Amino acid sequence: MYETKYQRASNVEDAAKMLAATDDGKFISGGQTLIPTMKQRLAAPSDLIDVRNIDAMKGIAVDGSNVSIGAAATHAEVANSNDVHKACPALCDLAGMIGDPHVRHMGTIGGSIANNDPAADYPAAMIALNAQITTSKRTIGADDFFTDLFETALEEDEIVTSITFQAPSKAAYAKFPNPASRYAMAGVFVAQVEDGAARVGVTGAGSSGVFRHGEMEAALSKDWSEAAIKNCKVDEAAMLSDLHGNAAYRANLVKVMAKRAVAAAG
Amino acid sequence: MIIPGLNCDNEYCMDISGEHLIEADREHVWKLLNDPDVLKKCIPGCESLEQNSPDTFRAKVVLKIGPMKASFNGDVELKDKVFPSSYRISGEGKGGIAGFASGDAAVNLVEENGGTRLVYEADAKLGGKIAQLGSRLVQSSSTKLAKQFFDTFCEIASQEATV
Numbered sequence A: 001m002y003e004t005k006y007q008r009a010s011n012v013e014d015a016a017k018m019l020a021a022t023d024d025g026k027f028i029s030g031g032q033t034l035i036p037t038m039k040q041r042l043a044a045p046s047d048l049i050d051v052r053n054i055d056a057m058k059g060i061a062v063d064g065s066n067v068s069i070g071a072a073a074t075h076a077e078v079a080n081s082n083d084v085h086k087a088c089p090a091l092c093d094l095a096g097m098i099g100d101p102h103v104r105h106m107g108t109i110g111g112s113i114a115n116n117d118p119a120a121d122y123p124a125a126m127i128a129l130n131a132q133i134t135t136s137k138r139t140i141g142a143d144d145f146f147t148d149l150f151e152t153a154l155e156e157d158e159i160v161t162s163i164t165f166q167a168p169s170k171a172a173y174a175k176f177p178n179p180a181s182r183y184a185m186a187g188v189f190v191a192q193v194e195d196g197a198a199r200v201g202v203t204g205a206g207s208s209g210v211f212r213h214g215e216m217e218a219a220l221s222k223d224w225s226e227a228a229i230k231n232c233k234v235d236e237a238a239m240l241s242d243l244h245g246n247a248a249y250r251a252n253l254v255k256v257m258a259k260r261a262v263a264a265a266g
Numbered sequence B: 001m002i003i004p005g006l007n008c009d010n011e012y013c014m015d016i017s018g019e020h021l022i023e024a025d026r027e028h029v030w031k032l033l034n035d036p037d038v039l040k041k042c043i044p045g046c047e048s049l050e051q052n053s054p055d056t057f058r059a060k061v062v063l064k065i066g067p068m069k070a071s072f073n074g075d076v077e078l079k080d081k082v083f084p085s086s087y088r089i090s091g092e093g094k095g096g097i098a099g100f101a102s103g104d105a106a107v108n109l110v111e112e113n114g115g116t117r118l119v120y121e122a123d124a125k126l127g128g129k130i131a132q133l134g135s136r137l138v139q140s141s142s143t144k145l146a147k148q149f150f151d152t153f154c155e156i157a158s159q160e161a162t163v
């Protein structure tokens, strides 16, 4: 690791100012992606601005069907939250499946969505739940937030502060984890939102990162059952292909995970 | 550490191909393909491109893949030129500890309905640490970079044509 300067911000405005004053600085939350990259010397930010201790970014609040999760909430906090469990148990399941206990106690939801790794779990839930992502500058709908592999609508100096969504009437997440890293080879989050409309978020598999599966959404909106998506097609041409699995394998996995998720949601 | 799927030199290779229809005549597209200012705009992350000879350039490229950010110094060369229909563009760069990156693309221009069809076949290689750590994402990222080069090029070429 190259030398870097660590600073801790106490509020969102200061964090942005601190970053602006650096040469080539970066925000850091749980460090579960950024620190390993720096250890490999594949990134060398001059400064790290820690945003985890900003009060406005902490905690989880559930008010009726409104769920609001601070960007600095760790995966373990989400997995173990009774409030989230009442509103959307599928999100607790998802958070509990991320990496290992170390990663879950350090990594944050804000860091995960800002990073938008094509195999990360949260992005699938965010688009399936039609979550609103609030930043230091604005609120962005999940559909517009995740733009491409590792790319989001965030500007360099923009901080994710919280995530809000309406509790779905039912939802579930099914993931086929890579046996070594636990990242998703394919992960599908299905949710039934307002007026019975279904939303299906797919991660781990798409060559442009997380995406919604329109055909499955239409089928599930009419009939929420495994049988309803039996004949849906997953486009191989839009799948990732790498040494862990080729496009055809992933396309099949997406279908299998979607069926499992629908069955689990009941 | 060698990850399965990498070859014995710790390189990760991939083939990428595609085509675009450009609304501009072939000689014009050819001219742009040889214009260093245009090339600089098309090479993703290119910070500088200096011409050493008519067909060779010195480049500095900052490659950003997710949390990784590495700067590469390298050479870009235009080879096998057949005016105004085909050439190869190849580049090779070293990114210090991050490893190396190289890319080679055969570009063909075919006249079609007053426009020009650009067909490319590229292969990209990443080696060293960046490939080891990133093997999970190297292929998709390289495909994206090659696409970005040609998408930007075609955008520029079509724009220029309409002015």
Ligand SMILES: Cc1cc2nc3c(=O)[nH]c(=O)nc-3n(C[C@H](O)[C@H](O)[C@H](O)COP(=O)(O)OP(=O)(O)OC[C@H]3O[C@@H](n4cnc5c(N)ncnc54)[C@H](O)[C@@H]3O)c2cc1C
Pocket (backbone or CB within 6 Å): A026, A027, A028, A029, A030, A031, A032, A033, A034, A035, A036, A051, A071, A097, A098, A099, A100, A103, A106, A107, A108, A109, A110, A111, A112, A114, A115, A117, A119, A120, A121, A122, A154, A158, A159, A160, A161, A181, A182, A183, A184, B067
């Ligand atoms: C062994 C291992 C296994 C893992 N397995 C999984 C898995 O199965 N599923 C999964 O989804 N993830 C997995 N992860 C990733 C993990 O969830 C990370 O915690 C997460 O991707 C990044 O969150 P972080 O808080 O650690 O972010 P950091 O590493 O601190 O930051 C990541 C990036 O986001 C930026 N950033 C951080 N916070 C903010 C913010 N609030 N606003 C704007 N930008 C910000 C940083 O500048 C940096 O670019 C794994 C990681 C490891 C090391």
